[in-house]
Amino acid sequence: MNKFKYYFVLLLAGIAIVSCNKGDDDTPVEPLRDYQEQFNTDNANIEEYLTTNYITVTESAGTPEDQDVVIDSITDPTTQPSIMSYLNSETFPKLLAKNVDLDGITYKMYYLILREGTGTSPMNTDGVLAAYKGEYLSRVAKTDKAPTYLKTTFFEEVKFPQTSVDLYTAIVGWGETFPELKTGTSTTQADGTIKYENFGSAVLFIPSGLGYYAGNNSIPSYSPLIFSVKFYDYKRLDHDFDGVFDYQEDINGDRYVRDFRNTTLYPNAPVNPDDTDKDGIPDFLDADDDGDGFTTFYEISKPTGQIGNVGGINYGISAYYPWSPIVDNPATPNTDETEPRGIPRRPTGELTNPAAAESASNPKKYIEADYTDEPRLRIHLDNTYPIKKQ
Ligand SMILES: [Ca+2]
Ligand SMILES: [Ca+2]
Ligand SMILES: [Ca+2]
Ligand SMILES: [Ca+2]
Numbered sequence: 001m002n003k004f005k006y007y008f009v010l011l012l013a014g015i016a017i018v019s020c021n022k023g024d025d026d027t028p029v030e031p032l033r034d035y036q037e038q039f040n041t042d043n044a045n046i047e048e049y050l051t052t053n054y055i056t057v058t059e060s061a062g063t064p065e066d067q068d069v070v071i072d073s074i075t076d077p078t079t080q081p082s083i084m085s086y087l088n089s090e091t092f093p094k095l096l097a098k099n100v101d102l103d104g105i106t107y108k109m110y111y112l113i114l115r116e117g118t119g120t121s122p123m124n125t126d127g128v129l130a131a132y133k134g135e136y137l138s139r140v141a142k143t144d145k146a147p148t149y150l151k152t153t154f155f156e157e158v159k160f161p162q163t164s165v166d167l168y169t170a171i172v173g174w175g176e177t178f179p180e181l182k183t184g185t186s187t188t189q190a191d192g193t194i195k196y197e198n199f200g201s202a203v204l205f206i207p208s209g210l211g212y213y214a215g216n217n218s219i220p221s222y223s224p225l226i227f228s229v230k231f232y233d234y235k236r237l238d239h240d241f242d243g244v245f246d247y248q249e250d251i252n253g254d255r256y257v258r259d260f261r262n263t264t265l266y267p268n269a270p271v272n273p274d275d276t277d278k279d280g281i282p283d284f285l286d287a288d289d290d291g292d293g294f295t296t297f298y299e300i301s302k303p304t305g306q307i308g309n310v311g312g313i314n315y316g317i318s319a320y321y322p323w324s325p326i327v328d329n330p331a332t333p334n335t336d337e338t339e340p341r342g343i344p345r346r347p348t349g350e351l352t353n354p355a356a357a358e359s360a361s362n363p364k365k366y367i368e369a370d371y372t373d374e375p376r377l378r379i380h381l382d383n384t385y386p387i388k389k390q
Helices: 035-052
Strands: 053-057 069-073 094-102 105-115 127-140 149-158 185-188 194-197 200-206 225-235
Touching (some): 035 149
Antiparallel strands (some): 094 105, 127 225, 200 225
8 A cells, every 4th residue: 555545636437327417418409497397396206205105125234235225115004114204213214305405496305314324424526435226216197097106217226336426526416415424334355355334325316406307318307316325435536636635625514515606506606615715616626725826736835855754754745735644554554654744834933034024035934733733724725824835
């Protein structure tokens, strides 16, 4: 294991069918349906589905079948509680509904958490490694012999995921729910495969506006989607390549960052809580977070002489990665990951020339606490710092 692997931007091969950006679709031949009307239809269908179906979950820790879900229509209400009966349950399974503001309307999205997980919750822009099964919901038309009814159609399953899905480019319904789940534990087996246990699992009921809407060729337009997901692992991503991971650019720490600049998706955009310089570009996409004219990457680049092994201390690579100091990982006995410094605040030590004022040509010296104190306003977020590089 090499420590540097953590530092490189992770380019992910998103799984094609989940990857989609409805903001940049080709121009449709027909005008898109009204979002509110379509949501009302979708929500009515989803709520009917939740009320008329029940789940059976496989509990088989350590096997690939663990947390498999079968959804079936209720034939015996005394033994088959509806999915809706788990709404806001104290225990799991727990059906929750969240509001999502998009397209100028407020969507409601239901998701059934089967198991919460024991590990880490990702950002809505992290990469996630998840097994999943996807179906779409449709209403079958009335015939002479039968009234309308809801039908699910399978479209994709990934049992043994090998690549992460970037939640930022996935359908919104994924990005809005994975941050509510946690990973579990993983152990590498003798044959090299990884066994996942205690992971979060859920069923997502996604209205079409938070799915593909009219933007997927293999799924009928305006289909609500039902995904059962098993959340195995996550990867931190850095969408603006500035050396700071998205989760470290989530200023208010709610695990969600959003780009409100798209006025089609966000016609009534609020002030972005994750935009340090308030220029409208959120930190996770802003190459100059504090708006001082120096890029973040430039500001967190180290002075020469503090790179690599110096005097027996490993200072790591050429920028102040990571966000905070890191300690040695005992799982990699042949590599010393220790890095004693994180991104510093503006220096607070003695002036180079104590007789003169602080300036670009007369900077203060760094003291060790400048690299480690918490909290500290890191230099790339501090537009008052007059010395950009020593
Ligand atoms: Ca970044
Ligand atoms: Ca946030
Ligand atoms: Ca900004
Ligand atoms: Ca800057």
